[in-house]
Amino acid sequence: MISYKGHRAIKDERDERRLFEHRAWVGFILIVLCILALLVRYVWLQIFAFDSFSTRSENNRVAVRPVVPNRGIIYDRRGRVIAENRPAYRLEIIPEKVPGKLPGLEALLDELSGLIVLDENDRNAFHKSRGNYRVFDSVPLKFNLSEREVARFAVNRHRFQGVDVVPYLSRYYPYGELLTHILGYTSRLDADDISSVDEGNYRGTRTIGKIGIEKFREKELHGVSGFERVETNVRGRVLKVLERQNAIPGTDLVLSIDVAVQQAAWDALGDRPGSVVAIDPADGSVIALVSKPAYDPNAFVGGISQQDYRDILSAPGRPLFNRALNGGYEPGSTLKPFVGLAGLELGLVTPETRVFSNGKFYIEGYNRPYRDWKDTGHGWVNIVSALEQSVNTYFYQLAMNLGIDRMHDYLEQFGFGSPTGIDVPGEGKGLLPSREWKRAVHAQPWYPGETVIAGIGQGFNVVTPLQLANAVSSLVNGGTRYSPRLVYAVKSTDAERAKRIRAPVELQVPVSDPQNWQTILDGMDLVVNGLRGTARSVAVGAHFRTGGKTGTAQVYQLAAGKKDKQKEVAEHLRDHAWFIAFAPVEAPRIAIAVVVEHGGGGSTAAAPVARATIDVWLDQELEQELKP
Amino acid sequence: MKRWWPAWVGAPRLDPVLLVLLLLISGFGLVVLYSASGQDMAVVNRQAIRLGFGLLAMLVISQVPPRVLRAWTPWLYGFGVAMLLATLVVGVGRSTHRWLDLGLLRFQPSEMMKLAVPMMVAWYLHSRVLPPSVKSTAVTLAILLIPTLLIYRQPDLGTALLVATSGVFTLYLAGLSWRVLLGFAGLATAAAPVLWLVMKEYQRDRVRTFLNPEADPLGHGWNIIQSKIAVGSGGLTGKGWLNGTQSNLEFIPERHTDFILAVLSEEFGLIGVSVLMLVYLMVIARGLYIATIARDTGSRLLAGSLSLTLFVYVLVNGGMVSGVLPVVGVPLPLISYGGTAAVTLLAGFGMMMSIYGHRKFIK
Numbered sequence: 001m002i003s004y005k006g007h008r009a010i011k012d013e014r015d016e017r018r019l020f021e022h023r024a025w026v027g028f029i030l031i032v033l034c035i036l037a038l039l040v041r042y043v044w045l046q047i048f049a050f051d052s053f054s055t056r057s058e059n060n061r062v063a064v065r066p067v068v069p070n071r072g073i074i075y076d077r078r079g080r081v082i083a084e085n086r087p088a089y090r091l092e093i094i095p096e097k098v099p100g101k102l103p104g105l106e107a108l109l110d111e112l113s114g115l116i117v118l119d120e121n122d123r124n125a126f127h128k129s130r131g132n133y134r135v136f137d138s139v140p141l142k143f144n145l146s147e148r149e150v151a152r153f154a155v156n157r158h159r160f161q162g163v164d165v166v167p168y169l170s171r172y173y174p175y176g177e178l179l180t181h182i183l184g185y186t187s188r189l190d191a192d193d194i195s196s197v198d199e200g201n202y203r204g205t206r207t208i209g210k211i212g213i214e215k216f217r218e219k220e221l222h223g224v225s226g227f228e229r230v231e232t233n234v235r236g237r238v239l240k241v242l243e244r245q246n247a248i249p250g251t252d253l254v255l256s257i258d259v260a261v262q263q264a265a266w267d268a269l270g271d272r273p274g275s276v277v278a279i280d281p282a283d284g285s286v287i288a289l290v291s292k293p294a295y296d297p298n299a300f301v302g303g304i305s306q307q308d309y310r311d312i313l314s315a316p317g318r319p320l321f322n323r324a325l326n327g328g329y330e331p332g333s334t335l336k337p338f339v340g341l342a343g344l345e346l347g348l349v350t351p352e353t354r355v356f357s358n359g360k361f362y363i364e365g366y367n368r369p370y371r372d373w374k375d376t377g378h379g380w381v382n383i384v385s386a387l388e389q390s391v392n393t394y395f396y397q398l399a400m401n402l403g404i405d406r407m408h409d410y411l412e413q414f415g416f417g418s419p420t421g422i423d424v425p426g427e428g429k430g431l432l433p434s435r436e437w438k439r440a441v442h443a444q445p446w447y448p449g450e451t452v453i454a455g456i457g458q459g460f461n462v463v464t465p466l467q468l469a470n471a472v473s474s475l476v477n478g479g480t481r482y483s484p485r486l487v488y489a490v491k492s493t494d495a496e497r498a499k500r501i502r503a504p505v506e507l508q509v510p511v512s513d514p515q516n517w518q519t520i521l522d523g524m525d526l527v528v529n530g531l532r533g534t535a536r537s538v539a540v541g542a543h544f545r546t547g548g549k550t551g552t553a554q555v556y557q558l559a560a561g562k563k564d565k566q567k568e569v570a571e572h573l574r575d576h577a578w579f580i581a582f583a584p585v586e587a588p589r590i591a592i593a594v595v596v597e598h599g600g601g602g603s604t605a606a607a608p609v610a611r612a613t614i615d616v617w618l619d620q621e622l623e624q625e626l627k628p
Numbered sequence: 629m630k631r632w633w634p635a636w637v638g639a640p641r642l643d644p645v646l647l648v649l650l651l652l653i654s655g656f657g658l659v660v661l662y663s664a665s666g667q668d669m670a671v672v673n674r675q676a677i678r679l680g681f682g683l684l685a686m687l688v689i690s691q692v693p694p695r696v697l698r699a700w701t702p703w704l705y706g707f708g709v710a711m712l713l714a715t716l717v718v719g720v721g722r723s724t725h726r727w728l729d730l731g732l733l734r735f736q737p738s739e740m741m742k743l744a745v746p747m748m749v750a751w752y753l754h755s756r757v758l759p760p761s762v763k764s765t766a767v768t769l770a771i772l773l774i775p776t777l778l779i780y781r782q783p784d785l786g787t788a789l790l791v792a793t794s795g796v797f798t799l800y801l802a803g804l805s806w807r808v809l810l811g812f813a814g815l816a817t818a819a820a821p822v823l824w825l826v827m828k829e830y831q832r833d834r835v836r837t838f839l840n841p842e843a844d845p846l847g848h849g850w851n852i853i854q855s856k857i858a859v860g861s862g863g864l865t866g867k868g869w870l871n872g873t874q875s876n877l878e879f880i881p882e883r884h885t886d887f888i889l890a891v892l893s894e895e896f897g898l899i900g901v902s903v904l905m906l907v908y909l910m911v912i913a914r915g916l917y918i919a920t921i922a923r924d925t926g927s928r929l930l931a932g933s934l935s936l937t938l939f940v941y942v943l944v945n946g947g948m949v950s951g952v953l954p955v956v957g958v959p960l961p962l963i964s965y966g967g968t969a970a971v972t973l974l975a976g977f978g979m980m981m982s983i984y985g986h987r988k989f990i991k
Contacts, residue, residue, distance in 0.1 A: 011925075016758045019803040020928055024916045027800070027932075031912060031939045035905050038946045045860040045950055046898040053860025057894075060857065061873040233877040 062242065063232045066204030069223030070169060072250030074183065074213065076259045077287070077488055081174060083183055083214070088170035088302075089145040090206070091116065091153065092138035095130060097162030108160065109141075115156060116142060116149040121306040125188060132194050140188065140206050144170055144302035171207065171214075171301050175259060177294040178266055181322045182257060182424065182486060184212020185297035187304075201225045210300070213253065213486060216424050220490065223250035249493045256285035256488035261617045265290045265594075268612035272605070274596040275323035277469035278613055281582065281591045284473065284482025284503030286422070287617060288592075289466070291323040317597075326428040328462040329595055333390045333602070334551035334578045335411070335457030337475060337520045340383050342410035343398045344516035351519045354380050357393035363400065363448050370396050370452050387523025388530040390550060392456050399455025404446055407454060408434035413509045414471040414481065416463060421483035421506060430467050433460035458554065469593035472580045476547075476588040478517065479509030524549050525585050535579065535607040544618050545585040548610065550602030551578030553595070574598040579606035583614045590617050641690050641985020643918065649911045650686075650962065650977060654679050656904065657888075657963035663870045664884040664891040664965075671884065671965065678967040682974030689978030693986050694927040697979055698751050704740075705748040705771075711737035712778040738779045738787045739968040743976050745772050745791050746933040749798040754926030759803035768799055785831055786944075786956030793940055798933040801919075838954035851887070854879045856951045859893040866897030884965040886957055889949040901946075908942050908961075911935075918984045927983040934976045 045053065074083035091112070098105050109123055118141070126141045133139050141163075145153075150165055157163075171186045173179065186207040193208045197218075202208070204225060209215040226247035230238045265276035265288045278288040295312050304312075312319055321327070343349040359377035360369040371392065372378060378391045386394035399407060412418070417432030431437075433454060435446040453459040463471075466484070474481040482503040491498035511517065524547035527533045534550045553576035577599030582588040592610050599605025658672055658679075665671035689697070715737055748771050756764045772795025780788040800809060824832065833848050841849035841856075858874035867873065872894035875883045880890050893901050915935030922928040938961055945960045947953030959969045 011755075011757050013925075016803070016925060017920075017928070019758065020801055020932065021920050023801050023803060024920060024932055027797075027936055028913060028916055031936070032909065034939070034943055035909055038943060038950070038952075039902060039905060041947075041950045041952050042859065042893065042898055042901050045856060046863050046893065046901075049860050050863045053857050054863065056857045057861035057874055060854075060879050061877055231873075231877070234879045239877070 060234075061231055063230050063238075065228045065230055067226035067228050067244070067247045068168075068204040069225055069247035070249040071171065071186070072217075072221040072223065072252045074221075074253045074255060076255055076257050076262075077285075078258060078260070079254075080259050082179055082255065082257075082259065084172050084174065085169035086172045087167060088143070089150050089165050089167055090140050090170075091142045091145060091149075092140050092164055092166050093126075094138045094162045094164075099161060108163070112141070112153075112160065112163065115152045116145060118142060119305050119307075121309075122303060125190075125303055129188060129190055132189070132191055138164065138166070140166075142303070143188070143206075168206070173297045173301075176296045176298060177319075178259070178262060179257070180212070180294040180297045181291040181324060182212055182255070182289050183297065184214040184216075184424075185210055185300045186214050187300045207301070211426065212424055213255070217251075217253060217487065220251040220492075221253065223493075224248040251493075252491040252498070253487050254489040254491070254498055255486050256280070256287060257289065257486065258287050258617065258620070260620065261613055262288040262290060264288075264616040265609060265613040266292060268609040269596065272596050272599055273317040273323070274594070274599065274606075274609070275327055275465040276592065276594045276609060276613055277324050277465045278590055278592040278617065279469050279473040279482075279484055281473040281477035281588050284470075284480075284484045284505075285488055286484050286486050287590060288613060289324045289486070291321070291325075291327070293317040293319040295319040322426065323595070323597075324465050325422070325424065325426055327464055327595070328428055328430060329465070329576055329578070330459075330553035331457035331461050331463045331468060332551035332553045332578055333456055334468060334549050334580045334593070335461060335463075336387060336390065336395050336455075337524055337549055337580075338411050338414055338416075338471065339395055339398060339402070339407065339455050339457075340387060340523065341475070341516060341520045342402060342407060344383065344519060345512050346402070346406060346410065347512075348401045349383060349398060351383055351515075354382050355386070355391075355394045355397050356380050357391050359393075361393045361396040361452070363452060366449070368449065370449075383519060384523040384526060385530075385532075387520070387549065388526035388534070389532050390527075390534050395455040396452045399451050400448070402451075402455075404433065404451045404454060405435055407451070408432055408437075413507060414474050415467055415506065416461075416471060420466055420470045421504075422466060423486050427466065428464045430464050431460055431462035457551065465593045465595050468578075468580055469591055472582055472593060473591035474509060475517070476521065476582040476591055478514070479511050480505055481507045481509060521547055521582075521585065524582070528581075529585075535603045537603060538581070538607045538611045542611065542615070543622075544583045544614070546581055546583040546611070546614060547585045547588075548579055548581035548607065550607065551580070552576070552600075552602055553578060555598070572598060574600055577602045577605035579603070579610045581607075581610045581614065583618060589621055590614055640687075641982060642687070643914070643981050643984040646911065646914050646918075646977060646981060646984070649907055649914065650974070653904070653907055653911070653962045657960075659869070660888060660892045660895070660963060661884055661965055663872065663895060664875055664888050666876065666878075667870065675965055675967075675970075678970050679962070679974070681967075682971040685971055686974040686978035686981065689975055690981035690985060692982055694923065694930075694979070694983050697747070697982065698754065698926050701744075701747045701751040705744045705751075708737055708741045708744040709775055709778065712741070712775060712782075716778070716781060736968045738775075738782065738784055738791070739972050741775045741779065741791050742787070742794060742937065743934075743972055743979075745775055746794040746798050746930055746937065747979075749795050750926045750930040750933065753798065753802050753929055754924065758925065759805065760799065765799065765804060765808070768795065771795065783828060783831075784957065785827075786958050789956070790937070790940060790944075790958065794933055794937040797936040798929050801929050801932040801936070834954050834956070838951075841951065851881050851955055852951050854881065855887050855890040855949050858890040859950055862894040862897045862900075864898050866893070866895045866900055869895050871895060886945070886955075886959055886964060887949055888964050889945055889960050892963070893949070904963075905942070905946075908938070912939050915980055918980055918987070921987045922983050923986055927986075931980050931983045934980060937976075938973075 071085055076082050098108055112118055122142055130139050153165055187210050189206055189208045209218040226245040228241055229243040231240050231242055232238050269292050274292055276288055276290040279286055299308055357372055357377040359372050359375050378389050381391045381394050411432055417430055419427045419429045438444055438446050450459050470484050483506045485501055485503040487501050489498040489500045528535050528538045528546050528548050535548050538546055555573050555575055577596040579594045579602045582591045594606040594610045596605040658676055661675055662672045749768050772792055776788045776792040837848040841852040845853055858880050872891055874880050874894050875891040880887050883891050912935045919928050919931035922931055941958055941961045944953055944958045948955050959966055961973055
């Protein structure tokens with residue numbers, strides 16, 4: 001071994017060469033060892049860690065993207081499109097790609113608001129929904145961009161990293177406010193919605209049904225998401241589609257609503273708040289369900305601005321309130337046919353039983369009078385003429401004979417006091433009072449006077465227009481109480497034909513004598529067609545014979561629970577007008593309930609609305625039948 | 629064989645073994661570059677022209693006798709140092725002053741120093757008594773430290789270290805005592821904390837990233853992580869030429885320059901890497917062999933040190949790509965895209981061939 005042994009005085013070429021050769025050999029061996037060590041590293045990476053790195057490389061390369069299903073189309077009974085999908089553009093941001101974290105994002109939004117209309121509400125909604133997405137997902141900022149906005153953004157796109165205009169299908173309701181209270185609307189998916197749906201199926205979905213049919217049938221309308229395995233480069237640009245599992249489009253729905261009938265009812269209500277519900281007594285399908293005023297659902301689809309929402313909230317008549325499903329009104333005299341039927345069926349009266357009306361009715365031992373609407377009274381009346389002229393005394397007496405509990409139990413069969421079970425969310429249940437109820441809720445005993453006024457649908461009674469319409473339907477079809485249905489048929493993509501949805505029967509009201517039922521219908525026939533009927537105007541010029549019953553719901557202070565005596569009162573304290581009807585009398589094809597808020601008398605305000613609605617329906621039905 | 633060149637040129641002095649090995653590596657490099665550049669033939673052509681230029685330089689230099697080269701050495705070295713000083717004043721390039729714009733071509737003086745420093749050290753030690761005395765060692769250190777510090781100021785830590793290393797290798801081959809060498813190594817280790825203090829922030833980031841790339845996978849750690857994924861996913865046989873997803877989908881940054889080995893490893897697998905390393909080893913072995921048969925001390929030292937330097941390039945680049953060494957800007961010899969490095973390298977091999985051609989017992 002040659003090593004450094006002090007300094008030599010002269011160069012020794014041979015010695016130097018030997019020294020060099022030694023150093024070169026040592027160096028080469030070290031090099032070989034180092035290269036081998038490096039190769040060991042490569043062996044570890046490429047052989048032992050191959051699986052793991054192979055997976056990571058694959059994950060880099062392949063992205064799985066959801067394929068959003070097209071939302072189901074909704075049609076009305078006659079095949080008119082009432083909810084459809086239209087091509088639109090939305091602006092989306094991938095927060096991760098925006099430089100500068102949150103301040104950068106805010107600055108970006110500031111800059112974007114110079115190009116597109118972007119208010120505080122859009123920004124808040126964007127920030128709120130950011131939490132639902134993964135950082136590398138794109139989050140919608142603004143829906144339904146106008147063409148100008150799309151063009152303006154396209155020109156300036158290079159300035160905005162991580163922002164993109166995305167084409168999509170936007171929900172559109174061609175009939176606007178006319179059907180809002182039935183269809184509801186879809187709007188931006190938020191945190192609450194996410195928890196209620198299958199997240200995997202909604203990965204690419206940006207909107208969801210918020211109320212109405214859109215919400216109730218969300219699962220079917222939405223469809224099933226597909227996916228796409230795509231190869232992307234480092235910037236996320238898709239280079240090719242490796243595999244595609246198509247989405248299954250949402251189910252199309254056919255509603256039993258007839259837009260023409262709905263429109264007729266809507267128009268007939270005019271400017272007054274109110275509600276019309278029409279049901280086909282043959283199958284429990286809902287023909288019209290109007291709640292007025294309403295609002296344009298299309299405003300909500302793309303995300304409504306705060307100002308617009310405030311405008312809707314503060315608009316007169318509370319447009320957001322669904323009167324048809326949730327409006328609680330005193331039924332007034334519209335309850336009389338049901339009370340009358342209870343009397344007949346339970347054998348307390350016969351069609352021939354007569355009562356004398358002198359304008360005032362007293363309970364034995366009390367001296368408070370209960371009045372007829374006619375001060376002088378109606379004289380001797382039986383059940384039919386009592387219905388025709390809406391004679392209170394007859395029903396005061398009958399109610400006393402029935403007693404509140406028997407009355408409650410009988411009327412309950414027609415669905416009063418409980419939700420009808422219609423296929424949209426948010427239905428009210430009204431109130432059908434009983435001794436038990438009063439004890440439980442008010443901790444008070446039942447007073448006889450309360451029975452008396454319950455006989456004419458006053459006091460504690462509360463019904464919704466839908467409940468009343470459904471009760472009329474059950475009354476005229478011989479006691480079959482359906483759970484009414486808005487969805488008439490569904491058509492899934494793979495199905496060749498639409499599948500008919502039938503309203504389930506909630507209850508078959510027992511019939512002890514069909515003649516009793518006919519008697520009540522006769523009385524209602526006379527309301528319209530009798531000499532002294534309270535709604536004779538309905539019959540004028542009609543192609544069909546209509547039966548009905550007027551009613552008046554007294555407006556009173558809910559908080560105090562006190563009656564407000566009918567005097568000269570301001571518009572907003574005036575009584576609500578009721579009219580229930582069915583037609584044709586011989587074989588009813590429609591059962592209807594109309595309430596006009598603060599309309600005054602049922603015959604003047606509500607009955608014409610019912611007539612207008614029935615006309616359109618029956619004319620159409622007849623036309624259909626005449627067709628070969 | 630009939631001569632077709634003029635008689636005054638003399639017999640060509642080329643080492644066919646070295647030439648074949650270098651052509652093999654260059655050819656393989658172009659093949660990988662085609663894939664790494666996203667199948668851009670223009671890039672491949674440009675690199676081929678540079679390699680051709682480098683081979684020409686190699687051919688010309690190989691005809692120059694070593695003693696002539698040695699005579700030029702101090703001038704070359706002096707010119708290089710002057711250029712380094714110039715870059716500090718008028719350099720161009722992104723945030724660093726590495727390039728000198730000479731109108732026609734942009735020139736990287738630090739690259740030239742990779743040759744000039746070992747040449748200068750060999751020149752100096754040529755006439756000294758070896759193993760070097762204390763004085764010789766001190767002068768040698770001065771020769772290599774001046775350009776090293778200037779390059780470090782650019783700042784280009786990687787090249788600075790490589791230049792210094794090439795000088796140290798010359799000292800090692802000259803027979804500097806193991807004790808002193810180990811002393812240097814100890815000193816360097818002790819100096820590491822000081823180095824940390826004088827390092828720029830971006831350099832510290834690189835070291836931090838090297839120690840824990842997963843701490844910032846989308847930022848500083850990205851290069852190392854993606855490079856490792858590329859290498860690891862290549863497996864034994866690779867994904868096949870042009871089929872590397874990490875490279876074609878642009879996940880590997882600097883994929884046609886410093887990280888081209890990642891592309892190679894991804895597409896040709898462990899087998900490809902091993903073959904390449906074997907060829908490099910053969911080049912180094914051939915270089916060391918040429919050194920041992922060199923005519924004189926200076927040639928011997930120069931040929932030996934150039935061979936060892938080539939190894940450092942390969943080791944540092946290979947270590948960087950596989951994540952065992954920090955990311956420093958060291959290209960893979962003859963494979964990475966880049967003109968100056970290729971030309972410098974081939975010029976160095978030209979000198980080696982000259983040494984071979986003017987060897988001790990020439991026929």
